[in-house]
Amino acid sequence: MMAGSVNKVILIGHLGADPEIRRTQDGRPIANLRVATSETWRDKVTGDRKERTEWHSVVIFVEGLAKVAEQYLKKGSAVYLEGQLQTRKWQDQSGQDRYTTEVVLNGFHCNLTLLGSPGGGNRPPPAGSPEDYGRESSRTPSGGATGPSFSSDLDDDIPFAPEWRG
Amino acid sequence: MMAGSVNKVILIGHLGADPEIRRTQDGRPIANLRVATSETWRDKVTGDRKERTEWHSVVIFVEGLAKVAEQYLKKGSAVYLEGQLQTRKWQDQSGQDRYTTEVVLNGFHCNLTLLGSPGGGNRPPPAGSPEDYGRESSRTPSGGATGPSFSSDLDDDIPFAPEWRG
Amino acid sequence: MMAGSVNKVILIGHLGADPEIRRTQDGRPIANLRVATSETWRDKVTGDRKERTEWHSVVIFVEGLAKVAEQYLKKGSAVYLEGQLQTRKWQDQSGQDRYTTEVVLNGFHCNLTLLGSPGGGNRPPPAGSPEDYGRESSRTPSGGATGPSFSSDLDDDIPFAPEWRG
Amino acid sequence: MMAGSVNKVILIGHLGADPEIRRTQDGRPIANLRVATSETWRDKVTGDRKERTEWHSVVIFVEGLAKVAEQYLKKGSAVYLEGQLQTRKWQDQSGQDRYTTEVVLNGFHCNLTLLGSPGGGNRPPPAGSPEDYGRESSRTPSGGATGPSFSSDLDDDIPFAPEWRG
DNA sequence: TTTT
DNA sequence: TTTT
Numbered sequence: 161m162m163a164g165s166v167n168k169v170i171l172i173g174h175l176g177a178d179p180e181i182r183r184t185q186d187g188r189p190i191a192n193l194r195v196a197t198s199e200t201w202r203d204k205v206t207g208d209r210k211e212r213t214e215w216h217s218v219v220i221f222v223e224g225l226a227k228v229a230e231q232y233l234k235k236g237s238a239v240y241l242e243g244q245l246q247t248r249k250w251q252d253q254s255g256q257d258r259y260t261t262e263v264v265l266n267g268f269h270c271n272l273t274l275l276g277s278p279g280g281g282n283r284p285p286p287a288g289s290p291e292d293y294g295r296e297s298s299r300t301p302s303g304g305a306t307g308p309s310f311s312s313d314l315d316d317d318i319p320f321a322p323e324w325r326g
Numbered sequence: 327m328m329a330g331s332v333n334k335v336i337l338i339g340h341l342g343a344d345p346e347i348r349r350t351q352d353g354r355p356i357a358n359l360r361v362a363t364s365e366t367w368r369d370k371v372t373g374d375r376k377e378r379t380e381w382h383s384v385v386i387f388v389e390g391l392a393k394v395a396e397q398y399l400k401k402g403s404a405v406y407l408e409g410q411l412q413t414r415k416w417q418d419q420s421g422q423d424r425y426t427t428e429v430v431l432n433g434f435h436c437n438l439t440l441l442g443s444p445g446g447g448n449r450p451p452p453a454g455s456p457e458d459y460g461r462e463s464s465r466t467p468s469g470g471a472t473g474p475s476f477s478s479d480l481d482d483d484i485p486f487a488p489e490w491r492g
Numbered sequence: 493m494m495a496g497s498v499n500k501v502i503l504i505g506h507l508g509a510d511p512e513i514r515r516t517q518d519g520r521p522i523a524n525l526r527v528a529t530s531e532t533w534r535d536k537v538t539g540d541r542k543e544r545t546e547w548h549s550v551v552i553f554v555e556g557l558a559k560v561a562e563q564y565l566k567k568g569s570a571v572y573l574e575g576q577l578q579t580r581k582w583q584d585q586s587g588q589d590r591y592t593t594e595v596v597l598n599g600f601h602c603n604l605t606l607l608g609s610p611g612g613g614n615r616p617p618p619a620g621s622p623e624d625y626g627r628e629s630s631r632t633p634s635g636g637a638t639g640p641s642f643s644s645d646l647d648d649d650i651p652f653a654p655e656w657r658g
Numbered sequence: 659m660m661a662g663s664v665n666k667v668i669l670i671g672h673l674g675a676d677p678e679i680r681r682t683q684d685g686r687p688i689a690n691l692r693v694a695t696s697e698t699w700r701d702k703v704t705g706d707r708k709e710r711t712e713w714h715s716v717v718i719f720v721e722g723l724a725k726v727a728e729q730y731l732k733k734g735s736a737v738y739l740e741g742q743l744q745t746r747k748w749q750d751q752s753g754q755d756r757y758t759t760e761v762v763l764n765g766f767h768c769n770l771t772l773l774g775s776p777g778g779g780n781r782p783p784p785a786g787s788p789e790d791y792g793r794e795s796s797r798t799p800s801g802g803a804t805g806p807s808f809s810s811d812l813d814d815d816i817p818f819a820p821e822w823r824g
Numbered sequence: 825t826t827t828t
Numbered sequence: 829t830t831t832t
């Protein structure tokens with residue numbers, strides 16, 4: 161491409177069912193979610209209230225985020241997520257080409273955040289645990305100062321060491 | 327929804343073909359775009375460079391943005407766009423249910439911005455015209471924009487009145 | 493700009509205090525929020541859990557959204573919001589130039605969504621009312637079909653009539 | 659926070675000056691950018707065309723992205739970037755507290771993409787090089803990316819394995 | 825199939 | 829201080 165490209169999806173919605181977990185041959189989880197987003201409006205002519213719900217298929221390949229999904233999400237959970245659009249081609253029983261578009265969380269530029277579950281209150285992953293679930297543990301918080309009082313030693317307590325990115 | 331929901335797609339990519347323009351019965355344009363995004367990476371094992379291109383179907387219902395697409399976009403144009411995910415159900419010739427997922431620009435929370443065209447240099451819509459193409463004309467950098475009447479704002483020409491923010 | 497520009501901020505966080513409401517001369521509300529976002533990580537060396545909280549100043553000029561803030565937000569409320577970055581210049585008592593950067597919700601491309609309040613359960617604006625609060629009332633839901641079975645009459649029940657955008 | 663929080667800034671704009679590069683004690687670059695975004699509108703009363711430009715201070719701590727900035731960005735370059743808002747406190751000469759808000763690229767959820775430079779055509783980083791500049795090299799379009807070890811993925815070169823998604 |  |  162002439163210039164870098166961007167492919168980003170941001171959703172806030174609720175799960176229509178418990179996550180489905182699959183596993184790779186070496187046991188890492190992959191989570192599939194069905195997420196509903198909805199919007200309401202009032203018909204300008206009749207004044208009736210209307211609602212439209214959109215259903216999204218979400219696939220989480222990032223191991224740490226798939227584990228969070230497995231452990232903390234359930235039917236009805238509210239989530240914030242960032243991923244990218246991907247369309248897969250497959251063949252139906254009659255051999256015809258079919259296409260399915262999914263929101264994929266994979267590699268960088270992905271995110272999954274719990275916004276609460278029905279019944280379960282708004283309980284996030286218990287303190288001490290999310291960092292044990294892979295990538296999210298490594299979220300770097302800040303880089304400190306860059307202005308007048310700029311000071312060095314950026315990696316003192318910064319999760320993503322350079323070797324990570326090298 | 328327990329809490330409001332969000333359904334947002336952000337793409338930067340290039341058009342794979344000229345926009346297709348359809349029209350409503352009363353003549354307003356609806357633009358369909360095919361937009362490619364791509365990412366490259368290096369195979370960790372072989373070290374080979376790899377690329378994956380994703381194609382997105384985009385439908386622009388916002389009149390002003392569809393006119394911009396009609397007039398300024400062509401095969402190869404680079405665009406930034408914001409819309410939402412929608413999946414439509416339809417029947418194929420054999421009567422089977424089929425689903426197509428598109429990025430839809432409709433209502434608020436949408437955006438379309440030209441990032442340059444091949445050959446045509448990086449020429450944006452000519453000065454003086456974009457505002458004539460519908461919604462974008464109505465962008466009120468401050469105040470305003472609260473309802474159909476749109477009229478009369480104190481601060482039409484005082485975009486960001488500091489006295490309000492103390 | 494050679495190419496259109498984009499200036500977008502997306503926050504999910506909690507209010508550190510009740511909204512402050514100011515009013516324009518003609519009585520329209522402007523809401524100021526203090527929103528906290530936080531992130532946690534584990535120190536790679538010591539293993540200690542760390543947290544960093546960022547505070548954001550948010551100003552809502554969109555009348556409908558300011559009314560929602562006034563009526564439904566309070567200290568502790570969780571919100572999703574989309575706005576843009578703006579830096580204001582002002583003079584302190586000694587006459588020196590000072591700068592303040594805020595997240596401004598103004599014109600198009602803004603959004604404010606409640607994600608729940610403490611104590612108050614996760615009660616959103618009561619049914620029937622949000623549409624009475626200005627711009628959000630006009631959120632258009634969808635545009636219908638564009639593919640194989642494309643059918644006309646897009647405006648039948650679509651809030652944003654063309655006159656709105658023209 | 660009750661629920662995870664999000665702090666995201668997305669900008670498309672132009673550099674007002676060449677990047678400023680600082681270095682940590684161990685030689686890693688940190689890039690500071692001044693990025694302009696602008697918007698135009700027509701005064702609803704006078705019909706005059708108006709423009710407002712916003713200037714953003716951007717700090718890039720991610721080593722690979724800072725190197726890209728150092729090598730490929732210059733005054734006038736157009737960029738897409740994703741980072742987060744951070745406000746630093748510092749003391750001026752008179753000892754007074756001052757605050758500066760910046761867009762920080764640090765850790766995950768960051769991005770920097772070139773959209774073209776004046777004169778320089780729309781030339782992106784030369785093929786073969788971007789992967790040599792740190793983090794971006796590590797983008798794993800699928801699987802992978804779960805921790806510092808990074809090693810051995812079944813699917814290193816099968817970016818989007820369909821058999822996993824049924 | 826969620827949520828309000 | 830960019831860009832158009």
